[in-house]
Amino acid sequence: MANPGTSRRPKYQRIAADLRQAVQAGEYRPGDRLPGENDLMAAYQVARMTARQALGVLQTEGLAEARKGAGVFVRSFRPLRRRGGPDGIDTHAVALDGAVEEQRTPPPTVADALALSPAAVIPVRDHRFVRDGKPVLLSTSYRPQPGLVAVRFREEIxxxxxxxxEAQQLRLPPGTPVIQIRRTGFAPDGRAIEVNELTLDASSYLLEYEFDV
Amino acid sequence: MANPGTSRRPKYQRIAADLRQAVQAGEYRPGDRLPGENDLMAAYQVARMTARQALGVLQTEGLAEARKGAGVFVRSFRPLRRRGGPDGIDTHAVALDGAVEEQRTPPPTVADALALSPAAVIPVRDHRFVRDGKPVLLSTSYRPQPGLVAVRFREEIxxxxxxxxEAQQLRLPPGTPVIQIRRTGFAPDGRAIEVNELTLDASSYLLEYEFDV
DNA sequence: CAGTGGTCTAGACCACGAT
DNA sequence: TCGTGGTCTAGACCACTGT
Structure with missing residues (x-):
């Protein structure tokens, strides 16, 4: 009895669709608790695993978040805006939570971009930024010659x-992607002189770029 | 017996970690078939659901893709580069697969940005682009006065x-995010005159922006 | 056709959070 | 303590893919 009743869709998808619609209709607002496994088992007459599967769909879609021992809750989206530009990281609304500077060997792709020998040791800075106590941005900067100043930047997203x-470091619930930005700074002669690798909690960020024709 | 043996981690995570490491070590290359549910049941002495859960982890991480009746396969990443700039969509390497132009009422956020009345009807163009037969980009353009030319653009990502x-339209396997770009064009006087909303298969794209200091 | 992943059941024990 | 979600078992039938 894999597909009883009038529907051809799997039960768990039908249950998930009901919940999704209820969320989008505003019946459940961000932060509200959704019906739990036991509720869904009773309401739809299904086994626990089927109810779990339905709730899992909403979580992998990023619409809901499970808190162990408490329930499944509607997620909220309050994006930080990051403007692409010479500044790199704009620190308003986020707080620097950890900073480490040390001598390290950069990964091969970075050493290659900076025209360094693969085993070169250079100063590397690691930063972590938080909002409301939750980490939202990890940053690693490679800048072998701090004296030089970049006049042009490229960002690859x-x-x-x-x-x-990464999920552990950023405390990401399931269904949350990350945005990876590689920011390269160039000297006036066109040589790459610094690389900054950023990893962002995608559910916390909205990126913005502007340009004239 | 939820956590037997010497490990504290769940079985399915341990199995998933083994597979993940094997993939990253190159034991399985992109396109290769991974051990299936039956293989894992035998190799690790677990129930089917536990083997399924382990394979599910790799899929939600975007590392693997299940093909019904065939197996679970390692995914490949061959990104298209999209340069942010006045051009909008660069059509090299992708093919236009569908285009529709019709008179429609734009969504409220678009009508608001273009300073239209909420019920205004304007020409709207829908495009779909494919690579190797698979859709990778959906585009919807709103341009109430085609005569005007934009001199500045903003892209919000x-x-x-x-x-x-969206997963159905773009034929996305589980574990694949989308990138949503709202591209707004401005006239010399600063008014927004066109909006283009793009939805990209994130596993197919790498975005690139450049700017001078 | 045989083998694969997809769905589903009906139980069980656990760790955790709120009360 | 009690209800929650997290993990796990041992079965079952199905639709699909490849040969």
Whole structure:
């Protein structure tokens, strides 16, 4: 009896669709608790795993977040705006929570971009920024010659699901992607002189770029 | 017996970690088939649901992709580069697969940005671009007065998990985020005269922006 | 056709959070 | 303490893919 009743869709998808619609209709507001596994088992006459699966759908969509021992709650979206520009990281609304400077060997892709030998040791700075106590941005800066000043920047943006390590560092609930920005600074002669790798909690950020024709 | 043996971590996470490491070590290359549910059940002496859960982890991380009736396969990443600039969409390497132009009422946020009345009807163009037969970009353009030419653009980027509708349109496997770009064009007097909303398969794209100091 | 992943059941024990 | 979600078992039937 995999597909009883009048519907052809799996039960868990139908339950998930009901919940999703209720959220979008405003029946549940951000922070509200959704019906739990036991509620759904009773309401839809399904097994625990099926109810779990339905709630799992909303979580992997980023619409809900489970808190162990408490329930499943509607997530909220309050984005920080980051303006792409010469400044790099704008620190308003976020607080620097950790900073480390040490001599390290950069990863091969960075050493390559900076035209360093693969085993070169240079000063590296690690930063962590938080909002409301939650980390939202990790930054690693590579700048072998701090004296030089960049006059042009390129930012490359890639969006993906986090590694388990990143999910832990940024305390990301399931269904939250990360934005990875590689920011490269160039000297007037066109040489790359600094690289900054940023990892952002995608649910906390909205990026903004402007340009004239 | 939720946590037998010497490990404190759940079984499914341990299995997933083994597989993840094997992928990252190159034991399985992009496109290769991973051990299936039956293989994992036998190798680790676990129930089907536990093996499934382990394979599910790799899929929600975007590292693997299940093909029904065939197996679970390592995903590949071959990004298209999109340069932010006056051009909007660069069509090299992607093909226009569908285009519709019609008179519609834009969503409230767009009507607001363009200073239109909420019920205004304007020409709207929908485009779909594909690479190797797979859709990678959906575009909707709002341009109430085609005669005007924009001299400045702003792009706002947001990354999130797709709605089920978007996942279907872009044929996204689980664990694939989307990038949403709202591109606004401004006339010399500063008024917004066009809005273009793009939805990108994040696993297919790498965005690039440049600026001088 | 045999093998695969997809869905589902009906139980069980656990760790955690709120009360 | 009690209810919550988290993990796990041992079965089952299905739809799909490849040969």
């Amino acid at each position: 890639h969006c993906r699901m986090p590694s388990s390590e | 947001h990354c999130r998990m797709p709605s089920s509708e």
